[in-house]
Amino acid sequence: MNTLVNPLRVALVGNPNCGKTALFNRLTGSRQKVANYAGVTVERKEGWYTSPAGRRVRVLDLPGAYSLHATSPDEAVTRNVCLGQDAQEPPPELIVAVMDATNLRLHLRFILELRALQRPMVVALNMMDEARQRGIRVDLAALREALGVPVVETVAIERDGAASLVAALDGTLPAPYAGRAIGDMHHEVNRLLNAAVAMPSRTAARDDRLDRIALHPVFGLALLAVLLFLMFQAVFSWATPVMDGIKAAFEWLGSTVQGALPAGPLSSLLVEGVIAGLGGVLVFLPQILILFFFILVLEESGYLPRAAFLLDRFMVGSGLTGRSFIPLLSSFACAIPGIMATRTIPDPRDRLATILVAPLMTCSARLPVYALLIGAFVPERTVGGLFNLQGVVLFALYVAGIASAMVVAYVLKRLRRDQTEHALLLELPSYRLPRLRSLAFGLWERTQIFVMRVGTIILMLTILLWALSSWPQPPEGATLPAIDYSLAGQIGKALQHVFAPIGFNWQICIALIPGLAAREVAVSSLATVYAVSGGEDAASQALLPIIASQWSLATALSLLAWYVFAPQCLSTLAVIRRETNSWKTVGVAAGYLFALAYLASFITYRVAVALTS
Amino acid sequence: MSAMNAAVPDLSLRLSDLRRHQEAQVRSVESHGDHDTIAQRLRELGFVEDEPVKIVAHGPMGNDPLLVQIGFTRFALRRAEAQRVIVTQR
Numbered sequence: 001m002n003t004l005v006n007p008l009r010v011a012l013v014g015n016p017n018c019g020k021t022a023l024f025n026r027l028t029g030s031r032q033k034v035a036n037y038a039g040v041t042v043e044r045k046e047g048w049y050t051s052p053a054g055r056r057v058r059v060l061d062l063p064g065a066y067s068l069h070a071t072s073p074d075e076a077v078t079r080n081v082c083l084g085q086d087a088q089e090p091p092p093e094l095i096v097a098v099m100d101a102t103n104l105r106l107h108l109r110f111i112l113e114l115r116a117l118q119r120p121m122v123v124a125l126n127m128m129d130e131a132r133q134r135g136i137r138v139d140l141a142a143l144r145e146a147l148g149v150p151v152v153e154t155v156a157i158e159r160d161g162a163a164s165l166v167a168a169l170d171g172t173l174p175a176p177y178a179g180r181a182i183g184d185m186h187h188e189v190n191r192l193l194n195a196a197v198a199m200p201s202r203t204a205a206r207d208d209r210l211d212r213i214a215l216h217p218v219f220g221l222a223l224l225a226v227l228l229f230l231m232f233q234a235v236f237s238w239a240t241p242v243m244d245g246i247k248a249a250f251e252w253l254g255s256t257v258q259g260a261l262p263a264g265p266l267s268s269l270l271v272e273g274v275i276a277g278l279g280g281v282l283v284f285l286p287q288i289l290i291l292f293f294f295i296l297v298l299e300e301s302g303y304l305p306r307a308a309f310l311l312d313r314f315m316v317g318s319g320l321t322g323r324s325f326i327p328l329l330s331s332f333a334c335a336i337p338g339i340m341a342t343r344t345i346p347d348p349r350d351r352l353a354t355i356l357v358a359p360l361m362t363c364s365a366r367l368p369v370y371a372l373l374i375g376a377f378v379p380e381r382t383v384g385g386l387f388n389l390q391g392v393v394l395f396a397l398y399v400a401g402i403a404s405a406m407v408v409a410y411v412l413k414r415l416r417r418d419q420t421e422h423a424l425l426l427e428l429p430s431y432r433l434p435r436l437r438s439l440a441f442g443l444w445e446r447t448q449i450f451v452m453r454v455g456t457i458i459l460m461l462t463i464l465l466w467a468l469s470s471w472p473q474p475p476e477g478a479t480l481p482a483i484d485y486s487l488a489g490q491i492g493k494a495l496q497h498v499f500a501p502i503g504f505n506w507q508i509c510i511a512l513i514p515g516l517a518a519r520e521v522a523v524s525s526l527a528t529v530y531a532v533s534g535g536e537d538a539a540s541q542a543l544l545p546i547i548a549s550q551w552s553l554a555t556a557l558s559l560l561a562w563y564v565f566a567p568q569c570l571s572t573l574a575v576i577r578r579e580t581n582s583w584k585t586v587g588v589a590a591g592y593l594f595a596l597a598y599l600a601s602f603i604t605y606r607v608a609v610a611l612t613s
Numbered sequence: 614m615s616a617m618n619a620a621v622p623d624l625s626l627r628l629s630d631l632r633r634h635q636e637a638q639v640r641s642v643e644s645h646g647d648h649d650t651i652a653q654r655l656r657e658l659g660f661v662e663d664e665p666v667k668i669v670a671h672g673p674m675g676n677d678p679l680l681v682q683i684g685f686t687r688f689a690l691r692r693a694e695a696q697r698v699i700v701t702q703r
Binding site: 066067069071102103104105106109186207208211215217218220221305308309310312313314316322422423424425426427428 | 650651653655657659661662664669670671672675677686687688689691693
């Protein structure tokens with residue numbers, strides 16, 4: 001009885017879009033997002049559960065694959081684990097081969113490939129609810145008989161939808177398939193379909209109708225533009241009431257703490273360091289959640305590969321591929337999952353180009369900086385009778401990032417020696433209604449990650465910066481604010497020699513340093529720097545009016561331009577290193593981004609100074 | 614395979630030549646070179662002899678890529694990929 005020590009090792013294997021990730025969640029109860037564009041499962045995911053009979057099961061969720069003849073890094077992982085060729089991963093004791101019951105012709109072929117591995121295997125016929133709705137009838141007993149391996153029915157999105165699979169994994173494990181090898185797998189698929197499946201038509205009428213609009217050359221592109229524009233407008237207009245509430249709460253907290261504690265280092269640390277710093281970042285949580293809400297809905301509905309289809313030709317023209325659209329859209333949330341999602345791009349050249357331009361997509365960590373500067377310098381009024389001017393400026397900043405990504409990718413394409421053909425070969429899955437439960441999970445996950453960052457990295461950096469800004473103390477009879485004498489003040493003034501030509505004052509220079517660890521810290525750093533330098537009553541005051549009155553418009557625009565390009569995110573550089581295994585690529589990425597940032601800020605600042613003076 | 618046993622196989626009609634919603638059947642997938650992973654993947658995705666196939670949509674720019682319905686599945690293929698698939702009209 002060593003089942004307690006050695007759990008059963010099970011691997012979930014299947015085509016992209018077979019609902020494998022949802023099944024994984026159903027089995028293990030793990031909180032992760034479910035989506036249906038090809039290849040969402042780019043990370044190695046593992047979970048555990050204990051069966052009703054007390055058996056411990058370790059479930060590995062392998063990346064979706066069409067075949068064991070891998071054509072992408074994703075598929076290579078799946079192949080290596082299944083064949084037992086992975087260095088870290090022992091071969092699974094049992095393969096759970098998942099297939100979408102509405103897409104059997106494609107998925108059965110891969111099942112046959114897996115069966116030929118001659119490992120113990122259970123087939124999970126997933127999405128049976130949808131198959132029934134479409135009038136597809138599967139005779140389970142006949143399929144079991146014809147396949148020669150156990151087949152169970154699952155509906156991963158229902159509460160008890162995996163019960164039959166759990167029961168199958170609880171009993172004695174099936175013997176490996178010992179039948180003859182199959183010559184022509186497509187013939188065998190047809191035989192299986194004839195033996196066990198009855199289906200009315202080839203495709204879902206609903207997909208036809210929706211695709212007629214979504215993929216229309218004119219309406220389809222218009223719809224995409226409207227969706228993206230709506231997304232960015234919503235980030236600004238929907239979030240305001242909640243943000244005002246959070247802001248007011250932190251201001252109240254700051255003044256309450258200041259009133260309750262005697263003046264001194266402790267009060268200064270809490271009010272000027274922790275509360276001003278964290279409040280300055282937490283206030284952007286509503287905007288980040290709205291952005292993620294849109295991305296999750298687009299992912300889950302199956303719309304994202306459609307967008308990739310519409311934009312493919314366009315992206316090929318600028319040196320990318322339609323497949324780059326999905327990683328690049330994720331990069332609007334954060335470049336790190338975006339760069340990891342490039343594993344689904346089979347062509348190494350396309351993949352490298354996508355990785356190098358991913359940091360140019362405006363990630364959510366830049367949002368606080370943009371939001372602060374736009375709030376301080378762009379008047380809140382309506383343009384064209386419809387649009388919020390602040391939203392329009394934000395949209396323009398996003399467009400600036402996208403446009404520069406296209407230029408950079410185009411230059412990369414010209415520089416590249418190997419100009420041979422690229423493939424697209426992208427599956428467009430059926431449309432699905434996003435499920436409230438998984439949207440809520442996705443957003444909750446984001447909230448946790450963001451609040452964790454605020455509570456750890458951002459809190460630590462904020463305290464460190466507060467200390468640097470408060471010591472050494474000003475000498476007796478000092479006339480300038482305390483921060484001018486502090487270590488941070490000295491560092492900022494030294495850096496200003498480099499950044500003065502692009503209009504940055506020394507307060508901004510200080511904020512750039514902790515901003516390296518996390519971009520949004522730049523905002524909390526500015527809050528801390530100005531709170532420490534501003535004296536007692538400024539501590540509870542919001543950052544926004546201070547910079548609105550102290551910075552020139554040229555400086556603000558220059559900082560915005562800087563943030564469009566600057567490579568100031570160490571985690572992104574680290575993930576580029578991990579994904580490309582090359583320091584040279586990291587150097588190229590950091591170098592070109594820094595050069596572009598400096599150049600763009602320089603031009604912006606000089607032009608703005610010339611126009612405003 | 615199929616090209617060998619047919620008497621005078623017409624190999625001129627390609628998937629990329631089809632009009633939208635024109636019903637056709639796959640004959641074979643042609644490999645470009647010895648290690649054409651694109652051709653192999655097309656076969657794995659179901660582009661095999663006798664399989665009904667049609668184009669259901671075109672990309673907005675230059676009619677590229679093509680949205681191809683094969684079996685229950687829809688794939689976006691670029692013209693160069695669709696050119697590898699030899700079809701007959703139904």
